[in-house]
Amino acid sequence: MLLETERLILRPIEETDVPALFPLINDADVARNLMRVPYPYPEEQYAPWIRKAREAMERKEQYDMAVVLKETGLPIGAIGFHDVVWSHMRAEMGYWFGKPYWGNGYATEAAMGMLQFGFDELGLERIHAYSFTRNKASANVLRKIGMTYEGSARHAFRKNGEFLDIFLFGIIREEFAARP
Amino acid sequence: MQLKTDRLILRPLEEKDAADLFPVMNDPDVTANLLLPHPYPAEKVSAWIRSCHAAYEVCERYDLAVVRKDTGQVIGVCSLCKVSWEHLSAELVYWIGKPHWGQGFITEAARKVLEYGFLELGLERVCVGCFACNTASRRVIEKLGFIYEGTARGEYKKLGVRYDTLHFGMLREDITNASGD
Numbered sequence: 470m471l472l473e474t475e476r477l478i479l480r481p482i483e484e485t486d487v488p489a490l491f492p493l494i495n496d497a498d499v500a501r502n503l504m505r506v507p508y509p510y511p512e513e514q515y516a517p518w519i520r521k522a523r524e525a526m527e528r529k530e531q532y533d534m535a536v537v538l539k540e541t542g543l544p545i546g547a548i549g550f551h552d553v554v555w556s557h558m559r560a561e562m563g564y565w566f567g568k569p570y571w572g573n574g575y576a577t578e579a580a581m582g583m584l585q586f587g588f589d590e591l592g593l594e595r596i597h598a599y600s601f602t603r604n605k606a607s608a609n610v611l612r613k614i615g616m617t618y619e620g621s622a623r624h625a626f627r628k629n630g631e632f633l634d635i636f637l638f639g640i641i642r643e644e645f646a647a648r649p
Numbered sequence: 650m651q652l653k654t655d656r657l658i659l660r661p662l663e664e665k666d667a668a669d670l671f672p673v674m675n676d677p678d679v680t681a682n683l684l685l686p687h688p689y690p691a692e693k694v695s696a697w698i699r700s701c702h703a704a705y706e707v708c709e710r711y712d713l714a715v716v717r718k719d720t721g722q723v724i725g726v727c728s729l730c731k732v733s734w735e736h737l738s739a740e741l742v743y744w745i746g747k748p749h750w751g752q753g754f755i756t757e758a759a760r761k762v763l764e765y766g767f768l769e770l771g772l773e774r775v776c777v778g779c780f781a782c783n784t785a786s787r788r789v790i791e792k793l794g795f796i797y798e799g800t801a802r803g804e805y806k807k808l809g810v811r812y813d814t815l816h817f818g819m820l821r822e823d824i825t826n827a828s829g830d
Contacts, residue, residue: 556806557804557805557806558806559803559804594803594806594811595801595802595803595804595811597801597804617802619799619800619801619802620798620799620800620801620816621798621799622774622776622798622799622816622818623774623796623798623818623820624738624773624774624818624820625736625738625774625776625818626736627735627736627737627773632736632737632773632774637799637801637816639801639802639803639804641802641803641811
């Protein structure tokens with residue numbers, strides 16, 4: 470499986486991505502916005518996580534892709550569908566990018582690629598995403614790819630002892646098909 | 650554990666409750682609003698109760714039988730599910746037999762369960778959801794003092810039909826408002 474956008478390649482994450490991705494994910498400013506990523510990230514846990522993600526992909530339970538910059542051939546982050554619920558034909562999308570690559574529209578470009586894959590290839594009917602309300606950049610990405618703000622769950626997540634509010638964004642198949 | 654209200658007793662589900670609950674779990678008017686499969690096979694009710702009990706033992710779920718004091722009948726279930734000790738959160742779920750609708754039993758049971766969740770378990774947040782078309786449940790949720798937090802469009806699919814889900818939340822700091830009436 471390989472997805473291509475103008476500047477990016479999205480392909481299943483591999484254990485060989487650890488040397489390129491680990492320094493990027495083990496970053497306080499990156500982890501601050503993520504639900505599933507601790508900081509500091511114990512290095513010995515990253516390869517096993519990738520292995521588990523690959524197994525989950527074989528079971529079609531999640532789809533974790535490395536995002537590779539065409540220009541350099543280097544992975545710059547990751548994007549995926551988690552919590553794929555086939556009985557309800559929906560999935561949750563999540564992503565992160567290394568700090569040196571922020572502000573170039575890569576998240577928007579990769580996320581558009583994933584929406585296309587989710588709706589057109591997987592046949593999903595709804596894709597949603599969460600972001601901490603303090604993460605304005607991610608909310609912007611979700612709006613830019615055509616997701617609708619659906620609500621905010623107050624104090625729904627505790628990170629480092631602090632209760633955080635979460636934005637919920639979603640897009641349904643018909644909206645994606647009708648995109649400009 | 651046992652909770653008491655004016656008209657109800659709430660206590661962990663037991664296998665003998667299957668006899669009272671089976672007809673409720675197979676009433677299409679009840680299951681129309683739930684994610685339960687329909688029909689619900691009789692032999693699976695006991696297995697489901699056993700799984701609830703196992704989850705109760707490890708503090709992952711609190712599934713309480715709603716028992717009428719006057720008749721001793723188990724009329725439904727009121728639960729705290731998806732309990733996360735990491736995030737101090739849980740989801741409220743309830744359902745009750747049709748003959749007992751419209752008499753405030755759900756509100757009475759849920760109010761007590763919320764009090765238990767916030768004050769005894771020390772939760773920070775309880776969420777609850779209902780299909781957008783389920784106006785009766787929405788009324789109960791609002792009466793309990795939940796705050797509307799959003800609508801997830803097409804979140805569930807049942808028999809080929811997509812349903813929008815309303816999401817509500819209550820924080821520990823909200824419960825003082827809820828118990829004011």
